[in-house]
Structure formats: structure tokens, C-alpha cells
Amino acid sequence: MTLAQDTSHQPAEKPMPRNIRRSAFVLDAHDPQLATRAFNSHADAIFLNLIKPGNPLWPSQLTTTLPSAIEAAAAVGAEIFIIIESSHLEAQLNVAIYSGLTGIVLQSIEGAQTLECASNHLTKIEHERGIVVGSLEIQVWVDNAVGVGECLSIARQSQRFGGFIIDDETLCRALGMQTQPTLSFDPLEYIKSELITVATSVGAQAMGMSYPLGLTRENSSPETVKQSIKRARDTGFKGALCAHENWISHCNVGFQPSPEEVDYYRRVIEVFAEGIRRGMASVPLEGKMIDVPVDLRAKLYVQWAQRAHQRDEEKIQASNKKRPLTA
Amino acid sequence: MPCRRSWLIQSVLPSTQHQDKPSEKADVLVLDLEYSVATRLKSRARQALREQLLNLDAIQQSAFVRIDWSTRWADVRAAMYRGIQGLVLPGPENPEDIADIDTLMSQMERERGLNQGSTQIVLMLESARGFWNAQSLAQASPRVSALGVGRIDLTMDLKPLPQNEFRLSRYLMSRTVVAARMLGKQPLGAFWRPGTRGGVANPTQTQEAAREAQLMGYRGSFCVNPDQVAAINHGFSSE
Amino acid sequence: MNNRVSRCSMFVTPTNPRFIDKAWTRGGDVYILDIEDSIAPAEKQRCRELIQESIEKANKGGASIYVRINKPFVDADLPYAVWPGVDRIMLPKTQTAAEVQHAHEIISTLEKERGIEPGSIELYPMIESTLGAVNIYEILSALPRKLSSMGGAGGYDMAMNMGIEMFADFDQYAFPVAHVALAAMALDIEATGGVFVPNPSGRVDQADQANRQAAALHEAGIHHAGALHPAFIEPLVSGLSPTPEEIGWAERVKAHFECMTDAGESVDSLEDKIIDRYEYQSALKTLAWGQACAQKDAFKQWAKNRTLNAPTQTQ
Numbered sequence: 001m002t003l004a005q006d007t008s009h010q011p012a013e014k015p016m017p018r019n020i021r022r023s024a025f026v027l028d029a030h031d032p033q034l035a036t037r038a039f040n041s042h043a044d045a046i047f048l049n050l051i052k053p054g055n056p057l058w059p060s061q062l063t064t065t066l067p068s069a070i071e072a073a074a075a076v077g078a079e080i081f082i083i084i085e086s087s088h089l090e091a092q093l094n095v096a097i098y099s100g101l102t103g104i105v106l107q108s109i110e111g112a113q114t115l116e117c118a119s120n121h122l123t124k125i126e127h128e129r130g131i132v133v134g135s136l137e138i139q140v141w142v143d144n145a146v147g148v149g150e151c152l153s154i155a156r157q158s159q160r161f162g163g164f165i166i167d168d169e170t171l172c173r174a175l176g177m178q179t180q181p182t183l184s185f186d187p188l189e190y191i192k193s194e195l196i197t198v199a200t201s202v203g204a205q206a207m208g209m210s211y212p213l214g215l216t217r218e219n220s221s222p223e224t225v226k227q228s229i230k231r232a233r234d235t236g237f238k239g240a241l242c243a244h245e246n247w248i249s250h251c252n253v254g255f256q257p258s259p260e261e262v263d264y265y266r267r268v269i270e271v272f273a274e275g276i277r278r279g280m281a282s283v284p285l286e287g288k289m290i291d292v293p294v295d296l297r298a299k300l301y302v303q304w305a306q307r308a309h310q311r312d313e314e315k316i317q318a319s320n321k322k323r324p325l326t327a
Numbered sequence: 328m329p330c331r332r333s334w335l336i337q338s339v340l341p342s343t344q345h346q347d348k349p350s351e352k353a354d355v356l357v358l359d360l361e362y363s364v365a366t367r368l369k370s371r372a373r374q375a376l377r378e379q380l381l382n383l384d385a386i387q388q389s390a391f392v393r394i395d396w397s398t399r400w401a402d403v404r405a406a407m408y409r410g411i412q413g414l415v416l417p418g419p420e421n422p423e424d425i426a427d428i429d430t431l432m433s434q435m436e437r438e439r440g441l442n443q444g445s446t447q448i449v450l451m452l453e454s455a456r457g458f459w460n461a462q463s464l465a466q467a468s469p470r471v472s473a474l475g476v477g478r479i480d481l482t483m484d485l486k487p488l489p490q491n492e493f494r495l496s497r498y499l500m501s502r503t504v505v506a507a508r509m510l511g512k513q514p515l516g517a518f519w520r521p522g523t524r525g526g527v528a529n530p531t532q533t534q535e536a537a538r539e540a541q542l543m544g545y546r547g548s549f550c551v552n553p554d555q556v557a558a559i560n561h562g563f564s565s566e
Numbered sequence: 567m568n569n570r571v572s573r574c575s576m577f578v579t580p581t582n583p584r585f586i587d588k589a590w591t592r593g594g595d596v597y598i599l600d601i602e603d604s605i606a607p608a609e610k611q612r613c614r615e616l617i618q619e620s621i622e623k624a625n626k627g628g629a630s631i632y633v634r635i636n637k638p639f640v641d642a643d644l645p646y647a648v649w650p651g652v653d654r655i656m657l658p659k660t661q662t663a664a665e666v667q668h669a670h671e672i673i674s675t676l677e678k679e680r681g682i683e684p685g686s687i688e689l690y691p692m693i694e695s696t697l698g699a700v701n702i703y704e705i706l707s708a709l710p711r712k713l714s715s716m717g718g719a720g721g722y723d724m725a726m727n728m729g730i731e732m733f734a735d736f737d738q739y740a741f742p743v744a745h746v747a748l749a750a751m752a753l754d755i756e757a758t759g760g761v762f763v764p765n766p767s768g769r770v771d772q773a774d775q776a777n778r779q780a781a782a783l784h785e786a787g788i789h790h791a792g793a794l795h796p797a798f799i800e801p802l803v804s805g806l807s808p809t810p811e812e813i814g815w816a817e818r819v820k821a822h823f824e825c826m827t828d829a830g831e832s833v834d835s836l837e838d839k840i841i842d843r844y845e846y847q848s849a850l851k852t853l854a855w856g857q858a859c860a861q862k863d864a865f866k867q868w869a870k871n872r873t874l875n876a877p878t879q880t881q
Contacts, residue, residue, distance in 0.1 A: 016726075016729050145506075145509035148509075149506060149509040150509075152700055174508070175508050175544045176508060176544040176545075177543060183539060183542050187501075187543045187544070189501075189740050190498045190502075190740050190744065191501055193739070193740040193741030193742070194741040196741075197699055197700060197742050197745075200696040200727060200728055200729075201696035201697040201699070201700045201701075202697075233730065233731075234734040234736075235730065235738055235740075236728040236729060236738070238729065261731065279606060279608060281603075281605050281606030281607075281609060282604060282606075287767070291604065293603055293721075293722035296726065297722055297725065297726035300729075304729070363832075365830050365831055365832040366830070367830040454752075455748055455751030456752045458748060458752070459703070478844070482844065484787065484847070484848055484851070486786045486787035487785055487786065488782070488785075488786055489762075489763065489782045489785070494761070494787070495748065497744075498740070498741070498744035499748075527840060
């Protein structure tokens with residue numbers, strides 16, 4: 001008898017999710033306490049808010065403080081994104097892009113063309129400033145109806161597209177929905193599911209929180225936050241925009257396979273490998289059938305957990321290397 | 328834009344069944360040439376329309392006319408008279424059809440001395456194709472002022488789910504509100520639960536359907552019974 | 567016989583005599599001969615070679631036969647899957663219109679070569695990924711061959727693609743399921759699936775779960791379901807047929823509406839319910855479905871008797 005091909009080591013699929021980005025936290029780039037706040041947050045990603053054109057300090061403050069702000073925020077091992085308003089697209093990109101950034105988060109998108117403009121402009125800036133061309137990522141903060149209605153063309157517009165960010169309160173308000181969680185269901189349920197589906201279909205991912213916590217943005221009990229994260233993960237979110245610093249550590253733990261799940265998946269992989277050696281296509285385990293897709297999924301999830309663990313290690317190492325300047 | 332929460336659909340022809348007056352005035356009266364008019368009475372209904380529109384204009388009640396899709400050309404001609412604010416088009420599917428109706432409306436406005444482009448179109452989506460094309464339908468004419476979710480449980484034969492809602496209803500409402508908000512149209516619809524659909528819902532059920540729809544982003548709804556008017560107004564007023 | 571009646575389509579493994587030989591006795595409307603995920607890589611070729619004789623075995627009780635092929639081996643599988651007696655080819659993990667088009671072309675050639683009426687074999691793109699879900703309209707409008715569709719929900723592939731745990735106690739696939747269903751309806755293509763029934767245990771062999779599923783599908787007006795375990799067959803076949811009460815009501819509605827129409831009325835009431843053209847249409851659908859189910863059941867009974875009374879039983 002010939003042995004079935006041994007495919008037990010490497011999943012055939014691309015890593016999933018594309019990025020370990022379980023928590024994002026918004027900080028002001030001009031905040032004097034930025035370094036400390038970034039250091040204390042432990043967020044996987046930090047979104048930096050810029051002062052807007054029209055502010056008396058624009059752009060002088062940005063050019064003097066932004067490079068060090070990026071450096072300070074990045075020193076804790078977080079990915080740094082700059083929040084860019086679509087209405088100030090070029091002006092903000094011109095002053096905000098430095099090496100060390102992972103990318104930008106686009107707000108108030110007016111359609112796929114906004115992403116195209118941003119992408120083209122980034123290419124130009126990358127050339128000028130010696131940044132690897134195409135390396136800067138674009139995430140879209142879905143805060144209006146166009147962002148939902150044209151999400152597929154937005155996601156397909158550019159290789160730079162990295163994902164959708166959903167914050168329930170802003171989106172509900174933009175759609176004329178109530179921002180009190182009085183409904184027995186999430187008014188954004190289908191919209192969140194669509195954004196997750198569309199982002200995933202292009203190999204990107206979506207960040208968001210489940211109802212009602214996503215809407216109330218409360219500093220709830222750890223138990224409530226954990227349950228909400230579990231539900232968000234069960235719908236396909238790969239992380240959340242944290243309304244409170246207290247959410248961050250829970251997100252960093254919750255948006256990845258749990259240790260129990262990883263144990264189970266390791267057993268799945270073992271049992272299936274053994275079955276394959278004996279020429280079987282499917283093997284029972286605890287009342288469920290383990291076959292090729294189940295096995296493949298188990299491998300991807302184990303790999304996901306390993307990557308999340310590595311990400312935590314990176315962050316610890318970065319933090320150890322560089323204590324915050326103003327701590 | 329005037330406040331248009333309740334859209335009371337009433338037969339153009341005086342009915343022997345619903346004689347009760349609404350306890351509250353509907354924000355919009357929709358004179359119906361469609362569902363509530365039997366086929367054999369259609370031409371009589373068309374004839375009665377002009378006078379009714381004039382009467383309503385005199386008492387300053389906003390009046391729309393719901394046409395029958397299968398007889399739309401005759402119905403549009405019958406409806407475009409002084410006093411009309413707009414047409415309610417049930418069950419649209421193709422943007423080209425809306426553009427054609429727009430053209431006819433412009434012609435009627437010219438012929439009958441109505442303000443050019445003043446007569447609005449309200450789309451009442453009632454089929455899968457219509458919902459699929461929601462965005463392009465809403466963009467098909469600048470006259471489109473509102474995008475509504477019609478009698479989907481009936482027209483699309485959507486049956487109840489264990490979650491006490493009609494199959495696909497939340498997706499269709501979600502899709503419609505996004506298209507409406509994106510294009511600046513008023514979203515119309517109520518979140519009817521199984522057993523309470525449109526015409527058979529009592530005031531309490533109606534108010535709840537309106538309230539839930541309001542939370543879902545909607546700003547008004549059709550109704551067919553006068554006693555639903557107050558419930559709809561109330562449901563869409565609570566912030 | 568009506569091939570469209572598939573209240574329960576049950577997967578069977580052609581390589582396992584225990585399943586394939588007995589399948590016809592279980593009373594399913596449809597048996598799906600699987601060359602895909604229930605077959606080990608080393609067994610694929612043996613399985614392909616068994617398909618033609620498996621058709622004969624599985625339809626002895628009057629069931630329709632579908633074949634599920636492998637997405638990576640469409641070219642290799644189809645010559646073993648397209649035979650007289652096969653009603654539908656299931657194309658798993660479909661993601662693009664081009665995949666459907668490709669399968670369609672091969673099937674068309676094989677139909678011609680094997681004396682099968684051109685275009686008579688249905689193609690069934692299975693939507694098991696987010697990419698398939700967002701491309702559904704293009705997939706379903708890709709070709710003239712008769713299509714039906716399902717998916718967007720559950721399954722290992724979809725869960726893996728979305729990176730989620732399965733068997734949560736709420737509907738994890740709100741958008742993909744609804745989107746696939748809407749696209750199919752917009753294109754007048756029959757879509758299956760689409761009702762969420764919690765199954766946190768993830769077990770596929772329990773009759774009470776089958777009853778719950780059948781009741782929910784029946785209530786939601788959905789006529790088709792798949793099964794992985796024979797325990798699901800009877801609950802689904804009986805649960806998805808119209809009840810005598812439903813048939814009776816539909817007949818009364820039909821008669822009443824036709825009287826109304828003669829009298830020039832469009833809306834009336836009967837037994838405290840509003841009777842109008844929608845209620846009438848719904849009644850006609852119930853009656854048509856009832857008739858189709860009755861025909862299918864009669865055919866299955868006839869086929870079963872014929873098999874039981876055949877003078878020379880095949881082993």
C-alpha cells in the first residue's frame with residue numbers, strides 16, 4: 001500500500017489572518033504624554049490622530065513632533081498608522097509620512113477613488129522619501145454610508161488595502177441609526193458581516209467589536225469585555241478598535257485561538273495524521289469527523305496562535321529595549 | 328424637507344370598508360391605483376384622481392399617487408395633475424424603467440403647467456431584483472426622494488425564521504438604508520414582525536415596527552389603516 | 567418524476583460498500599456520490615471508477631443522483647462523473663464565474679459524447695468562501711446551463727476562510743448567506759439553505775437536531791436540505807413536505823380567490839385572514855410543491871417495489 005502524501009506540516013493556504021492585529025488604540029500625535037500612553041497601552045496597533053489643516057499649529061507642529069511621536073509609539077513594538085481625513089488627503093499625507101509607519105487609516109472615504117488617490121500619492125511619497133514602494137498599507141475606517149455601499153470596490157481598489165475598521169457609534173450615526181443599544185439585535189449585524197466578508201475575500205481583515213459593547217463603548221467589566229470579544233471573533237473580526245485602554249489586554253488575548261482550542265487542534269492534527277497513515281480519509285474525534293478541511297483548518301489555527309505568541313514576544317523585546325522617555 | 332413619517336395608502340375610490348378617519352393626520356396621503364383597486368375599477372379610479380388631488384391640495388395635505396406597475400403609463404398620465412407631490416412606484420427592478428418614467432413625468436409637467444422636475448419619485452422595493460439594484464435604481468432619476476422597503480413578506484414570499492423575523496428582512500432593510508443614506512434619500516420602511524404585517528398590524532405592533540425601524544435608520548413608513556397613522560408618527564418621533 | 571424535489575440530499579461514499587449498497591433503502595430524495603472531502607487522496611481514483619456503477623446502486627429506491635467533484639481536479643473528475651442518470655454536478659468551493667464556465671464546457675462535451683440531452687445536467691456551484699460569496703452574482707449569471715445554488719453558510723471551508731470557530735450559538739454568516747440567497751432570487755435561480763438553527767454540539771447524527779432543522783426550514787418556506795447522517799433523512803423528507811392542513815388551506819384560498827376574481831374583487835377575507843393575490847400565489851406554490859412531493863414519493867415507492875420484486879437481485 002502506498003502511503004498518502006504527507007501534508008501534515010505546512011498548510012497549503014496563506015497565513016490567516018494576514019496580520020496579527022488584535023487591538024488598535026487611537027492617540028493624538030501632538031499629545032505630550034504620547035510615549036507614555038503608547039508604552040502603557042500594549043496595543044498591537046496605534047492610530048495617530050493629527051491636528052487638522054486650519055489649526056494654527058498646522059503644519060509646523062507636525063514636522064517638529066511627528067517623527068519623534070512615531071518613533072516613541074513604535075518603540076513599544078506597535079504598528080503605527082496615521083489617521084488621514086479624505087477631505088485633507090494630500091495635505092495630510094505630505095506632512096505625515098515618515099519611515100517607521102505601517103500605513104494610514106483613511107476616514108470619511110468618498111468611494112474607491114479616494115483609495116486610488118491615496119495609493120497613488122503614497123507611491124509618490126515612498127519614492128521621494130526612500131520608503132519601499134508599495135509597503136505602506138491603507139486601512140479604511142468605515143464611518144459613512146459610502147464606505148459600506150462601495151466596500152467591495154474599495155477593497156479591490158489597491159494592493160495596499162489592509163482592512164476595514166468599524167466603530168459602531170460613528171457608523172450608526174452616519175446611517176441615521178440609533179446610538180443607544182435598545183434593539184434586541186445589532187442594527188449593524190449585516191453591515192459588519194459584509195465588511196468582514198469583503199475584507200476576507202481580498203485577503204485582508206476587519207476590526208470591530210460586537211453588539212452592544214461596540215456601541216456603548218463602555219468601560220465594562222472584564223467578563224463583559226471578554227464575552228464581547230469572543231462574539232466579535234466568532235463573526236470574523238480579527239481585532240478591535242479599543243474605546244478604552246482596559247479593552248486592549250483583553251483583545252490581545254481574545255482575538256486569537258484560545259489555549260484550549262489550540263490543544264484541541266493539535267489533537268486533530270495528530271489524529272488525522274495517524275488516520276492518513278492508515279489510509280483513511282476521515283477519522284472520528286469526540287463525535288466529530290476529521291477530514292482534509294478540518295485538518296487544514298487546525299493547522300492554520302495552530303499557526304495563527306504561534307504567530308500571535310511571536311507578536312507578543314516582539315512587543316516585550318521592543319519594550320525592554322527602550323523604556324519610555326517620559327515614563 | 329417636510330416631515331414625512333406616516334404614508335397612509337388609501338384607495339382612490341371611496342371605500343365602503345374603511346370609513347374611519349385617522350385620529351391623527353397622516354404626513355402623506357398616498358392615493359392608490361394599485362393593490363386596493365380591483366382591475367375592473369381601474370379606469371374609474373384614474374378618472375377620480377384629478378379631483379381628489381385638487382381637494383387635497385386645497386386642504387394642504389401632501390399627496391402622492393401609487394401607480395400600478397403593469398399599467399404605469401396610463402397611471403402616470405392620470406396622476407400628473409396639480410396637487411400631486413410625487414409618485415410611489417411599487418416593485419421597480421431596472422434603472423432604465425425609472426428613467427423612462429422620469430421622461431414621461433417631465434413631458435406631463437410641461438403639458439400640464441406643473442413645475443419642471445418638481446414631482447418626486449418614491450421607490451418601493453418589492454422584489455429580489457429591485458433590492459439587488461437598490462443603488463442604481465435610486466440613482467436612476469434626480470426625482471427619487473425616498474427609497475422604501477415594500478411588502479416584502481408578501482411580494483417576495485418571505486416566511487418567518489425561528490428568530491421571529493421574516494427571512495432576509497434584516498438584510499434587505501440594511502441594504503436599503505445604506506443605499507438611501509449613501510445617496511441622500513429618505514429611507515422608508517417598518518420592521519414588521521411575522522404575524523403583524525402591514526395591513527393587519529394593530530397600533531401597538533405598528534408603533535413597535537416603526538420604532539425598531541427608526542433605530543435601524545428609517546425615517547418613515549407606509550401604512551394602510553387609518554388607526555396606524557398615530558402609531559407610525561409616534562414610532563418615528565421617539566429619539 | 568420530479569428531480570427538483572430534494573427535501574433531503576444525503577452524502578454517500580462510493581468507496582464504502584457499507585454505505586453505498588444500503589443507501590437506497592434509507593428513503594432519501596437524493597444521494598450525493600462524493601469524490602471530494604470524504605475520500606482520501608489515495609482513494610480518489612478508485613472512487614472515480616466506482617461512480618458509474620454507484621449510480622445504479624444508489625437510485626434503486628427512486629432517488630436522484632448528484633456527484634460532488636473536487637475543485638482542484640475538475641478536469642480529471644468530470645469524465646468519471648457525467649453519466650446518464652446523474653442529475654447534478656456539485657462544484658465545491660466555487661469562487662469565480664470562470665470556474666463555473668470551465669466546468670460547464672467540459673460537461674457539455676461529455677453530454678454530447680455520452681448521449682445525454684445537452685444542458686440537462688445541472689451545475690451547482692457551492693459557495694464555501696468569502697470570495698465565492700461576493701462573486702455570487704457573476705457566478706450565477708455565468709452560463710445558460712441550469713443552475714441552482716447554495717451556500718455562504720457554515721462548513722469547514724467557510725469557517726476556515728473567515729478564521730472563525732464553528733458551532734457558535736448565533737448566526738455567524740449573516741451577510742454571506744443572505745447575499746447568496748438574494749443574488750439567486752434576483753436571477754430566478756433556486757437557492758437552498760439559509761436558516762440558522764443553533765447546533766452548538768456540532769454533531770451531525772442526532773434526530774432531534776434534524777427535527778428542529780426541518781421545522782425551521784419548513785416554517786421559512788425552504789424545501790431543500792443536505793444531510794451527513796441517515797438519521798436526518800426521515801425528519802427532513804417528511805418535515806419539508808406540506809402538511810394536509812396546509813394543502814387544505816391552499817385549496818380553499820385558491821377556490822375563494824378565483825370566485826373573487828370572477829366577481830371583480832381583489833381583496834377579501836376568509837377565516838379571518840386577508841385573501842389577495844399574494845395569498846393566492848402562495849397557495850398555488852404550496853399546491854405545486856405538494857404535488858411534486860407526492861409524485862416523488864410515489865416514484866420512490868414504485869422504484870423500491872420494483873427493486874424488491876426484481877427476479878434477479880444484484881448483490
